Amino acid sequence: MQFVHIADNHLGYRQYNLDERERDIYRAFEECIEKIIEIKPDFVVHSGDLFEHSEPSVNALYTAMEGFKKLKEHGIQIYMIHGNHDKPKRDFKKSPFTVLKSVLGDYFRTFTKKKYHIFEKGNKEVFIGGNDFTSKSNVDRLQETYRLIEAASKDYRDRILLFHQSIYSYSNLPTYEIQLEDLPRGFKYYAGGHIHQRMLRGVGEGYLAYSGSTEIYTYDEYEDYEKNGKGFYLVDISGEGCDVEKIDIRCRDFVVERAITDEESFKRFLEKLNSKKEPVVVCSVLRELAEKLERVLKSKKTLYNRITYLDKVSEEEILEISHMDVEEVFREFLKRRNYDVDFVYGIYSQVVKGGNLHKYLEDYLRNF
16 A cells, blocks of 8 residues: 655745746646656645645646646545645635635545544555644644544554644754654654655654655755755555655756855856756855856846855845845745744734734634
8 A cells, every 4th residue: 555745835836926936836746746646546645835825826726626636536535734834824714725625525635623534445444643733832732632643543553644843853944843752652654744855764663754845945945955856755554664765856946056256166156057957046156256157147048046246355245136026035034934924924914004913913823
């Protein structure tokens, strides 16, 4: 028996506010769907952040619906939890998952009310537990849910847990919500979302895995992409243990060079640039080399250039905001530090437009 573990598609994300980057996000998701259909697993588990926003655009919702309809047509069940980007921030807002449920029916299972499902095939049963993203302030409630899931799962040999949390010492993020010992014990596979870099580690007799995002979300993910790839995990639980295989997809090329300060680093940058197809370029360059760099970039087809100029005397970095507005700079700043961009801009909107800030904060804290 095999299943696919996937997460963090962030459908609707527009890096640098570019149509092309939004299309890259959709293309990556669609490639994953096609590969899943080729593999023909028994089911798919999705560990959250299918969407970039809890009120996704028409394009984002349509892409998800069409992809999942294809899985349904091939008899592939989907089990999914809400990530922090998927969860509505206001009480009266419905989850975008309600639309998917109305189209997919019983082929689409969530964990908002029922915390576990049993997948059956022949004489084999698989226990699939899960809980939506929970903030650190509500970890007590999450721990109680995990205890209930552990108790309900004890009679099953094959147990999978879906979670969308950052785990202390298992994350490159500056914040975390839970620790390893908070997870229910005895599971064969812990299917994580929220961390965009791939990770696979042995835990007890099973594995703890982050399948990672399916496209480059921030430019500093590119180094890990070149090393570990992006896509999803294929997990085989036919035997006593489980075998995990990486299934890779192709992402947008990036050229990231943090300090072009001499001829050697300039040559290294050129080698990277010439090996990529229409890349996003993010680099810092000494001012005396800036004109040379700009001539090179004019002669090479790139999708987007973000250049930081380094002053030789002060070594201060001054951001060149060509093709980028202040809002986009701020959004990337928040994303790289794992802040909730929608929440921050929600506060901004309530203040500027004279909305009910108190009600907005009250609804947010109640949901999280």
